[in-house]
Amino acid sequence: xxxxxxxxxxxxxxxxxxxxxxxxxxxxxxxxxxxxxxxxxxxxxxxxxxxxxxxxxxxxxxxxxxxxxxxxxxxxxxxxxxxxxxxxxxxxxxxxxxxxxxxxxxxxxxxxxxxxxxxxxxxxxxxxxxxxxxxxxxxxxxxxxxxxxxxxxxxxxxxxxxxxxxxxxxxxxxxxxxxxxxxxxxxxxxxxxxxxxxxxxxxxxxxxx
Numbered sequence: 001x002x003x004x005x006x007x008x009x010x011x012x013x014x015x016x017x018x019x020x021x022x023x024x025x026x027x028x029x030x031x032x033x034x035x036x037x038x039x040x041x042x043x044x045x046x047x048x049x050x051x052x053x054x055x056x057x058x059x060x061x062x063x064x065x066x067x068x069x070x071x072x073x074x075x076x077x078x079x080x081x082x083x084x085x086x087x088x089x090x091x092x093x094x095x096x097x098x099x100x101x102x103x104x105x106x107x108x109x110x111x112x113x114x115x116x117x118x119x120x121x122x123x124x125x126x127x128x129x130x131x132x133x134x135x136x137x138x139x140x141x142x143x144x145x146x147x148x149x150x151x152x153x154x155x156x157x158x159x160x161x162x163x164x165x166x167x168x169x170x171x172x173x174x175x176x177x178x179x180x181x182x183x184x185x186x187x188x189x190x191x192x193x194x195x196x197x198x199x200x201x202x203x204x205x206x207x208x209x
Contacts (some may be wrong), residue, residue, distance in 0.1 A: 020050055020060040029067060037074045043067055058098035062117050065091030069124065089134055092121050104150075110158035112150055119145045119162045126169035139173060142166040146182060156191035164195040164202075171206055179203065 025046055028039040047064040054060050065088045072085030096117060103114040111119075118141050125138030145151050146166060151159060163186040170179035183203050186196055 020054050020057050021047070021063055025050075025063075029063065032067070032070050037070070040067070040070060040074060044071060056098065058095040058100070058103060058117070059113065061091055061098065062095035062121075065089065065093075065095060066120075066124070069128075085128065085132065089125065089128065089132060092124065093134075093137070096121055110155050115145055115148060115151050115154075119151075122162075122169070123165045126165070126172070135173065139169060139175075142169060142182075146185065156189035157193060159189065160186060160191045160193055160195035160199075164199045167199050167202055171202065176206060179206065 025043060028043040031038075032040045032043065044064075044067050047060065047067050050060050051057075051064050068084050068088030068091060070088075072081045072083070072088060075081045075084055099114045099117065103117065104112050106113040108116045122138045122141035122145060125134035125141065127138075128134055142162075145162060151162070163182055166182050167179045167186075170176070170182065180203070183199060186199055
């Protein structure tokens with residue numbers, strides 16, 4: 001199974017506190033997303049409990065889904081990998097459908113929380129193997145986010161990571177024109193950070209092939 005330690009799951013982590021998930025849980029998630037699964041089982045149980053306490057909270061459900069997807073990456077048995085990954089992706093998808101006005105109003109890492117969730121889901125959905133059947137949905141989410149005026153009006157430093165993984169997903173899905181369009185948008189933002197540099201490297205490699 002394709003490893004999910006790329007930003008597909010790194011990007012859903014942060015050290016900001018939320019009403020339903022505390023900073024220690026987010027720190028444990030960040031640790032797991034980097035490949036250290038030593039706290040993953042306990043984190044999973046904690047997020048299950050948090051979800052039981054607030055079943056209608058999309059933010060908690062989204063993190064639970066991300067954690068479950070990581071458990072799929074960590075599992076040894078093929079059927080466990082499939083079950084955890086499928087359930088995790090389904091929870092993330094459900095969380096997107098639960099997004100309400102609160103998630104649009106609340107800022108998270110200088111983006112509306114709803115857009116942050118959509119972008120992170122897009123990265124995750126396009127990072128898992130094709131047989132999970134989330135590639136198309138992931139690409140649609142990228143298109144939705146990268147055309148949203150609220151995203152386009154956000155600080156460039158808060159959006160460059162989305163472009164980086166959107167470009168990679170477009171190239172992987174044999175859509176070089178779309179990758180070029182998104183790369184052009186990124187360059188027009190004027191940002192110069194690790195994500196923009198990695199995106200430029202991706203496009204340079206594509207142009208040589």
